[in-house]
Amino acid sequence: MDAPPRARRKLPVQAADLQGLSRLATDATVGVVDLVEDLHHTIARGTHPLGASPQGPAPGVAGLVYRAVRGGARLAGRGVDALLGKAAALLPGSDSPPARDAALAVLNGIGGDHLEASGNPLAIPMRLRQQGQAVDLDRESLAIRFPAAGPRLLVLAHGLCMNDRQWTRDDGHDHGQALARDLGSVPLYLHYNSGRHVSRNGRDFAALLEQLVTHWPVPVSELIIVGHSMGGLVARSACHLAQQQEMTWPRLLRAMVFLGTPHHGAPLERGGRWVDRLLGVSPYAAPFARLGKVRSAGITDLRFGNLQDADWQHRSRHDQHHDDRLPTPLPAGVDVYLVAATTQRQDSHPMRRAVGEVVGDGLVPLASALGRHRRPALALSVPASHQFVLNGANHWDLLGRPEVCERLRGWLVERQPA
Numbered sequence: 388m389d390a391p392p393r394a395r396r397k398l399p400v401q402a403a404d405l406q407g408l409s410r411l412a413t414d415a416t417v418g419v420v421d422l423v424e425d426l427h428h429t430i431a432r433g434t435h436p437l438g439a440s441p442q443g444p445a446p447g448v449a450g451l452v453y454r455a456v457r458g459g460a461r462l463a464g465r466g467v468d469a470l471l472g473k474a475a476a477l478l479p480g481s482d483s484p485p486a487r488d489a490a491l492a493v494l495n496g497i498g499g500d501h502l503e504a505s506g507n508p509l510a511i512p513m514r515l516r517q518q519g520q521a522v523d524l525d526r527e528s529l530a531i532r533f534p535a536a537g538p539r540l541l542v543l544a545h546g547l548c549m550n551d552r553q554w555t556r557d558d559g560h561d562h563g564q565a566l567a568r569d570l571g572s573v574p575l576y577l578h579y580n581s582g583r584h585v586s587r588n589g590r591d592f593a594a595l596l597e598q599l600v601t602h603w604p605v606p607v608s609e610l611i612i613v614g615h616s617m618g619g620l621v622a623r624s625a626c627h628l629a630q631q632q633e634m635t636w637p638r639l640l641r642a643m644v645f646l647g648t649p650h651h652g653a654p655l656e657r658g659g660r661w662v663d664r665l666l667g668v669s670p671y672a673a674p675f676a677r678l679g680k681v682r683s684a685g686i687t688d689l690r691f692g693n694l695q696d697a698d699w700q701h702r703s704r705h706d707q708h709h710d711d712r713l714p715t716p717l718p719a720g721v722d723v724y725l726v727a728a729t730t731q732r733q734d735s736h737p738m739r740r741a742v743g744e745v746v747g748d749g750l751v752p753l754a755s756a757l758g759r760h761r762r763p764a765l766a767l768s769v770p771a772s773h774q775f776v777l778n779g780a781n782h783w784d785l786l787g788r789p790e791v792c793e794r795l796r797g798w799l800v801e802r803q804p805a
Contacts, residue, residue: 406508407502407507408509410505411507411509414501485519488519488550488552492549495683496683499580500582501683503582511550513577513595515575515578524602525602533604538605539571540599540600540607541570542577542611542613543613544613544621545576545577545581545616547685548581551576565796570800577618581617581683582684582685583684584688585624585688588621588624588685589623590624592625593625596610596625597629608639610640611799612643615647624695624715627695640718642723645723646786647751647756647785649751649756650757652691653751684704687704687705690707691712693712695712698712724774724799726776726777726794726795727748729747729776729778730748730749730780732779748780748784748785749781773798
């Protein structure tokens, strides 16, 4: 007898999600109208294929039509938004299941800066979580949530388009849980909008950690941070800002671990910049360059690995044409460990080694993950004994491969005082 067909998995959607998606649909409609108007204007003017793009709205009746369409879309959007807002206020809230968290994480990674700037309810607020549940950081709530709280804390930060639940792999392994057992620490997981600028997330992360150590039920003696991919950049940015503001928690920070962190950027984002420039060559293609520039501030920060506000302020975030970042040194007196991966298996052939260096884990080259840079001020001086390269692995394998967990155990457990 044949097994019954498997029921389709439905993506859980909350009332506030419908309101957020409606706002995105309105924004997208207006954006498409703008694009079509620019293209219409360019064609109507008979612009030279390599000339300058005509400025301003389409003239005459065409301009009136485009303005009317935009106005109608915005008016309809406001009406739908008001109705959905009332529905969201009346319906009870519910926990966010893993499928929804995953979908929101991707959406925020791609356009989280726009979601935040437009007040869209789909924007993820930064918070610490455990098992997908937010952790309130007042002393009373922490004492109730962690009645056996100890003095050691382990905080893990996820990467771009990911969320805190994804530290747990399909086989149930979680670096945070495994390390916490060996270290006698409490694991907490950062959940954040990865489409925001790294430095803005770093500022909020620094404030969150200050709240955590201030209100933890017992005095904190040790804090360890583990960051995967962009999460490592957010952690470094938080350290830099916290030290400038003389916060308490950097004095409690004992170790930082970076898993596949693009300390000096990722080639895919640099490729996106070249696509933008190519589309900008012709006024007939220039309107479509807007589509490429929809990518979030968090993604453009990955071009070179921006950590400070000064690395991107005072210019369009798409106009960083070379690596002019300010040096952001690693925190002094903190043990730092770097883990990188390469999709190439270990091979003594020089050509394979060279390919492995460039390809890295498929997203982050080895040099970037290991902090190497031609400018000494930007290079991370981490001893070889604090570095580990995982062969035959991709960017996400760093979250689940047992070799990585064993190396982290060796580093972090062995450094514990007797």
